[in-house]
Amino acid sequence: MGYKVKVENVSKVYDLNHSRKDKLLSLFTMGHFYKEKPYYALRDINFEVQSGESIGIIGLNGSGKSTLSDLLGEVTVPTTGKIKINGRSSLIAISAGLNMDLTGEENIRMKCLMHGLSQQQIDERYNDIVDFSELGEFIKQPIKSYSSGMKSRLGFSIAIHTDPDVLIVDEALSVGDETFSDKCIVKMKEFQQQGKTIFFVSHSGKQVLKMCDKALWIHYGEVRDYGESKPIVKEYVNFIKKFNDMTKKEQLDYKGKMISQQQRRGEETMLRKKPRSLTAYISPVVITLLFLLSILFQGNMMPF
Amino acid sequence: MKKILDIFKEQWQYRYLIWQLSIYQIKSQYANHYLGVFWNILQPAMQVLIYYVVFGLGLRGDRGDVGDLPFIVHLISGIFPWLFISQGINSASNAIQAQLNLVTKMKFPSSTLLSMSLVNGIINVCLTTGILFIISIFNGYSEPLHYLGFIYFIFASYMLIFGIALIMSSLIILVRDMKNVLQNVIRMFFFMTPIFWSLNEANEILQILSSFNPFAYLVMNYRAAMVLDDIAIYGDISDHLYFWAFTIFVLFVGVHIHYRFRNKLVDYL
Numbered sequence: 001m002g003y004k005v006k007v008e009n010v011s012k013v014y015d016l017n018h019s020r021k022d023k024l025l026s027l028f029t030m031g032h033f034y035k036e037k038p039y040y041a042l043r044d045i046n047f048e049v050q051s052g053e054s055i056g057i058i059g060l061n062g063s064g065k066s067t068l069s070d071l072l073g074e075v076t077v078p079t080t081g082k083i084k085i086n087g088r089s090s091l092i093a094i095s096a097g098l099n100m101d102l103t104g105e106e107n108i109r110m111k112c113l114m115h116g117l118s119q120q121q122i123d124e125r126y127n128d129i130v131d132f133s134e135l136g137e138f139i140k141q142p143i144k145s146y147s148s149g150m151k152s153r154l155g156f157s158i159a160i161h162t163d164p165d166v167l168i169v170d171e172a173l174s175v176g177d178e179t180f181s182d183k184c185i186v187k188m189k190e191f192q193q194q195g196k197t198i199f200f201v202s203h204s205g206k207q208v209l210k211m212c213d214k215a216l217w218i219h220y221g222e223v224r225d226y227g228e229s230k231p232i233v234k235e236y237v238n239f240i241k242k243f244n245d246m247t248k249k250e251q252l253d254y255k256g257k258m259i260s261q262q263q264r265r266g267e268e269t270m271l272r273k274k275p276r277s278l279t280a281y282i283s284p285v286v287i288t289l290l291f292l293l294s295i296l297f298q299g300n301m302m303p304f
Numbered sequence: 305m306k307k308i309l310d311i312f313k314e315q316w317q318y319r320y321l322i323w324q325l326s327i328y329q330i331k332s333q334y335a336n337h338y339l340g341v342f343w344n345i346l347q348p349a350m351q352v353l354i355y356y357v358v359f360g361l362g363l364r365g366d367r368g369d370v371g372d373l374p375f376i377v378h379l380i381s382g383i384f385p386w387l388f389i390s391q392g393i394n395s396a397s398n399a400i401q402a403q404l405n406l407v408t409k410m411k412f413p414s415s416t417l418l419s420m421s422l423v424n425g426i427i428n429v430c431l432t433t434g435i436l437f438i439i440s441i442f443n444g445y446s447e448p449l450h451y452l453g454f455i456y457f458i459f460a461s462y463m464l465i466f467g468i469a470l471i472m473s474s475l476i477i478l479v480r481d482m483k484n485v486l487q488n489v490i491r492m493f494f495f496m497t498p499i500f501w502s503l504n505e506a507n508e509i510l511q512i513l514s515s516f517n518p519f520a521y522l523v524m525n526y527r528a529a530m531v532l533d534d535i536a537i538y539g540d541i542s543d544h545l546y547f548w549a550f551t552i553f554v555l556f557v558g559v560h561i562h563y564r565f566r567n568k569l570v571d572y573l
Contacts, residue, residue: 023478024475024478024479028561070570073410073411074411075408075409075410075411075570076567076568076569076570077567077568089411090411091409091410091411093409093410095405096405096406096408096409096410097403097405097406097409097410097412099328099332101332101333101335101336102328102331102332102335106328106331106332109328110324110325110328113321113324113325114321114325114406114410114412115410116321119324142335283305283556284556287305287549287552287553287556288553290549290552290553291549291550291552291553293549294542294545294546294548294549294550295516295546297542297545297546298515298516298542298543298545298546299512299515299516
């Protein structure tokens, strides 16, 4: 025990075959007769997080930050490897699950239910959520009349009051004005003191320094560095500066080189597909036979 | 097989959530309506009226009763279960697609969305069946114990609709055209199922086709429970065997597609 989140040898492979036919084939044959065209988004990620720590996930665009945050929020599953989370994790998704026709109040109750809170817990927290969102009288209005800022304030305050053990914040602080985002930061600091773990996804080094005591630098699908935030962020900022000083062509060349390297290494580490055991075929065969038999029976076509 | 049990365990585990959320869904559906939930009765009533005029007064003419039943009773005992089945399949098949931004951004058991959309249908069919129940009691069409067959009808339809919706809900996300295909196939089955016509009076070919139509089995079970006095549960051994073998087959395919799909939903978009 001891850890809050443990990520072991996690890789994520996306399938780039975007033609509909291939997707359908893959879905119906359960992966038989189908060649994937893989894209290795994350390769062999390992790290461990203790409770009460907050981790800033930094990296360039397309380096796999969002993939990692989806995996940590358990929205998708890793292709190989394991993610162990001690408790409940929640990815802050501001507008997900809000219903435009319902009032703010009903939306609060509905989304809290979706997060697995009981009716009693919702009653206890309801006032806190309304206060935090600063919506006042508007809470009784259907949210289609809200401005976009109001919607995200509502979404954020619901998400932060659902009391997760692990909170994943993916570029969510761009909502609202400065005072509101400061309020969010204060709230998150409060979370840290309660021993909760926060992942903070960003490409701004400054925000990470302000918020996090550790940093995880994802570089083209791999962990480039993990540890105390100060030195890593400094190194990251230097790298960005260097990257920005390159000419457009050099930048593109660099990206191309890194991505092809990422794909090559990904291929090497991926395990070959395990052959399926024959026992997996028993129940589909039995059920199909039963079905065919019942057709014969129904049509009075039994041979006996 | 284990996966089939798993998915129903999941429905049971989240029953409270399913119930609460489907109430919010109904609320939002009728948010800007004057008549609100009253539409749940008004809509089937209008359909019955139209079909009665077209099929009863028009097509059937003065042939009148079906067996011992007035045609209008025969008609509503077919339309009420049919509306439940067809609306159930349509709404449950679209359930995941309608909540796509929820499922791709939150950890949420997406199979419960199917049950959620069925709760609305079950409430409706209970309301409409209440009306038929009063008519039936008043005229003494069915035996008191036979009404329990209604529970069997709900159970059997839920299983079949859930299985079909498991397959279709994934397919519709991949290929949007399936939504239109599904609607048209369902409309076809409306005519292929003994709803406004009677199985006993039908041509032999139609009878054989109906024996392979699982919806006919369901509708006839509803009738047997609500308005027919000779049997409580419709069908002989081979009918039951066929229906359940079909349902389990559909569920099996659906569950595998669903589990394969839901872990990779984001990848498939």
